[in-house]
Amino acid sequence: MSETGNQSMLRTRGLRKEYGKEASLVRAVDRVDLDVPAGETLAVMGPSGCGKSTLLHLLGGLDRPSGGEIWLAGQRIDQMSERGMAALRRDAVGFVFQAFHLMDELTAVENIELPALLAGRSARAARRRAIDLLDQVGLADRARHLPSQLSGGQRQRVAIARALANAPMIVLADEPTGNLDSEATLDVLRLFESLHEAGQTLVIVTHDARIAATADRLISMRDGAFVDDTRLTGGTGDKLTALIGLDG
């Protein structure tokens, strides 16, 4: 294993993903250089079709790049064997999807413990971890519910707990609030905030400005490339009252 000599939790250089050939060539991800420091919450925004979901799939080893390099915690992952990639997806990366992707026939707690069981943990340790995580996402009393008995927001919180089952180095989320109303979106935002405070590295692709606004950093993506990179910490300072017009 070689080192990049760099502190990034996640790093890419010249990352590319292309589909089709010649005239019909689509550059879904076009020579992307990315550095995500440990503990950062990064939002990637852009119109549909800009390549942000493809990028996320590459970062998490769900898909293979056409070229370039991906490093996770100092380890190069883009050339790993299939076996290595499967282990990586299971142990080092937590995924959260727009459509939740929970197993319908398993209860909340069973969904959450599944990745730990697949990673070879004992049934007891996996269950204990799952119960802790349910508590962390505010659903301790829903452990035995099936996904169909939960609201959309609750399902997404279960999915986030599942993503955390193996204490991943990074959590990757693809439109995590895409199917949620305002209230449930706030719950998910609060949860991401608590993960952030606990030092979790998070990459979220979204076109929900609410998520983008709560990140540390926002990258705008267009036609497969980054066009803007903004640090959002700090906010506007004291201008909250300027948001309402009660003067006069």
Next chain:
Amino acid sequence: MQQEVVLALLAKEPSHGYELRARLRDALGPLGDAMNDGQIYVTLARLEKAGQVAVERAAGMPDRPDRKMYALTAAGQHRVADWLAEVSWPKPDLAEFHLKLLAAAAAHLADPIAIVDAQRRELLRRLRDAQRAAMTEPRESDAALLLEGIVLRLQADLRWLEACERTWTMRKASPRGEQ
């Protein structure tokens, strides 16, 4: 402070100025923090002069503003009723920004897309502030509902900026009317 707001606060029952202030703070949450406490007394004095508010002074007490009890007069009640029936709404002033983009492009003063980007960053910062305030408010509090309105409005503005960006990106790729 808007006169109608102060009148409407008195509609429930006669109150001291500091009680009105406390109720406003509850209703506005963190958005009320920068409210100038003196403003409410200035407004009450104007309303008294206009005959829409009547003042009772507690007997034998020094004539200090916080000793006064304010109540609506019939005229004041009328004005509150009219205000409730009114359908005015704050106008979003988008024309100025729209004209800024047009002028910048026409005179080649600046790249409209760069202007849109800068504006987006500013709105995202505001959205961040509003969202953070919303996250710390108790669920279903009055202030949370107000903050939700602000968040939704900023989101709408951000969507319009996306539309601006799309259009100006297309115009840059194929300029209209240029030989």
